[in-house]
Amino acid sequence: MTLRRVNLIILVLLAVAFLIIVERNLLNLSDFLHTEHPDAEVILPFESELAPDLRLHLARKGEEIPVLISAAEDRLGAVVAAMNSVYQNSKANVVFTIVTLNDTVNHLKEWLTKTNLKNVKYKIVIFKPELINGKISKDLQTVDATKPLAFARFYLPAYIPEAEKAIYLDDDIIVQGDIQELFETSIKPGHAAAFSDDCDSASARGIIRGAGNQNNYIGFLDFKKEAIKKLGMRANTCSFNPGVIIANLTEWKSQNITQQLEHWMELNTHEELYSKTLADSITTPPLLIVFYKRHSTIDPMWHVRHLGTTGAGNRYSPQFVKAAKLLHWNGHYKPWGRSSSFSDVWDKWFIPDPTGKFHPMRRHAGDS
Ligand SMILES: *[C@@H]1O[C@H](CO)[C@@H](O)[C@H](O)[C@H]1NC(C)=O
Numbered sequence: 001m002t003l004r005r006v007n008l009i010i011l012v013l014l015a016v017a018f019l020i021i022v023e024r025n026l027l028n029l030s031d032f033l034h035t036e037h038p039d040a041e042v043i044l045p046f047e048s049e050l051a052p053d054l055r056l057h058l059a060r061k062g063e064e065i066p067v068l069i070s071a072a073e074d075r076l077g078a079v080v081a082a083m084n085s086v087y088q089n090s091k092a093n094v095v096f097t098i099v100t101l102n103d104t105v106n107h108l109k110e111w112l113t114k115t116n117l118k119n120v121k122y123k124i125v126i127f128k129p130e131l132i133n134g135k136i137s138k139d140l141q142t143v144d145a146t147k148p149l150a151f152a153r154f155y156l157p158a159y160i161p162e163a164e165k166a167i168y169l170d171d172d173i174i175v176q177g178d179i180q181e182l183f184e185t186s187i188k189p190g191h192a193a194a195f196s197d198d199c200d201s202a203s204a205r206g207i208i209r210g211a212g213n214q215n216n217y218i219g220f221l222d223f224k225k226e227a228i229k230k231l232g233m234r235a236n237t238c239s240f241n242p243g244v245i246i247a248n249l250t251e252w253k254s255q256n257i258t259q260q261l262e263h264w265m266e267l268n269t270h271e272e273l274y275s276k277t278l279a280d281s282i283t284t285p286p287l288l289i290v291f292y293k294r295h296s297t298i299d300p301m302w303h304v305r306h307l308g309t310t311g312a313g314n315r316y317s318p319q320f321v322k323a324a325k326l327l328h329w330n331g332h333y334k335p336w337g338r339s340s341s342f343s344d345v346w347d348k349w350f351i352p353d354p355t356g357k358f359h360p361m362r363r364h365a366g367d368s
């Protein structure tokens with residue numbers, strides 16, 4: 001580096017420092033740092049004013065971006081990492097609605113209030129498992145507490161009644177882009193939601209050997225059943241992944257989307273309308289039926305998925321994963337588990353559990 005350039009850099013740094021000092025004195029910083037949470041701490045060490053994420057400490061104003069996410073007790077680490085990634089990568093006024101079971105509320109609150117997430121705006125709503133009684137088979141309700149919560153997305157307008165537009169996110173995702181951009185996904189008139197199609201080029205790369213042939217309707221629905229035949233849907237229609245949803249709640253309500261979804265859930269408990277191989281996506285078939293040819297699309301880079309399926313991880317280059325706006329570890333291999341692709345990316349957003357109950361499982365030297 002030449003001496004001239006060093007001088008220039010020093011000059012710029014001095015100018016920045018000067019401006020900061022002037023600003024601190026002229027503007028009343030406490031006005032600046034006003035937050036919506038009266039109990040949130042707003043102590044800012046002087047050093048952090050030079051940090052690029054200064055704005056993240058400030059209260060967020062402007063248009064609210066409602067984000068629904070569900071929180072299962074055994075996966076709270078995932079929820080926390082997902083929320084952290086959304087929050088840190090945007091300066092938008094994000095408001096999370098976290099749907100969870102009664103027994104998880106205290107644990108979740110501790111995690112959110114005793115860590116860096118304490119300034120994040122959120123509300124916790126309790127999912128009543130009775131809501132879906134009789135609509136999914138009994139063993140699903142009792143065997144795995146994660147599963148009933150998967151249906152929370154069917155009730156978006158019930159959980160976020162005041163909003164016109166909202167985002168739903170699965171817990172096994174990390175957002176790397178500015179969520180504002182996802183929120184601005186346009187939903188066509190008459191559509192209640194936007195999803196990411198399984199045939200788009202970005203995710204199709206992961207599908208080829210990773211997730212089997214589940215990129216069309218026949219992978220999810222039993223087209224031999226009369227109730228399905230009657231709908232006249234084409235079996236080779238490209239399916240979509242409901243792990244990320246942008247919804248127009250006005251349309252959702254006026255089209256009675258929730259009731260339609262419940263209808264198909266109920267029907268399935270009598271008739272087994274869904275393909276049998278669907279361990280991971282019991283919520284997908286009703287959505288595929290109700291939104292058949294009636295949904296808008298999400299930018300493929302905003303839902304790069306199959307990171308949790310075997311082989312898929314190897315199909316993505318590190319550069320591609322870095323460029324993705326949103327990563328989804330759908331499939332069996334979760335980034336908090338023992339062996340998943342790109343778990344180092346997830347680790348960057350994970351915040352350790354202050355109660356010590358949740359630990360990511362990691363391969364230690366000698367394990368393999
Ligand atoms: C700064 O603002 C706070 C409240 O907004 C007020 O109580 C305080 O007096 C102000 N200080 C100055 C120096 O203006």
Ligand SMILES: *[C@@H]1O[C@H](CO)[C@@H](O)[C@H](O)[C@H]1NC(C)=O
Pocket residue numbers: 102103106
């Ligand atoms: C919810 O949990 C609290 C304790 O955390 C308990 O007092 C309350 O009875 C529970 N409510 C229900 C409906 O189970």
Ligand SMILES: *[C@@H]1O[C@H](CO)[C@@H](O)[C@H](O)[C@H]1NC(C)=O
Pocket residue numbers: 164165187189190248249250251
């Ligand atoms: C949602 O749908 C309603 C009714 O069709 C429409 O008036 C409104 O503009 C839509 N809002 C958004 C954000 O797309």
Ligand SMILES: *[C@@H]1O[C@H](CO)[C@@H](O)[C@H](O)[C@H]1NC(C)=O
Pocket residue numbers: 254255256
């Ligand atoms: C939605 O439900 C209401 C009441 O249950 C009914 O009056 C209305 O016709 C339904 N709308 C549609 C589009 O099915």
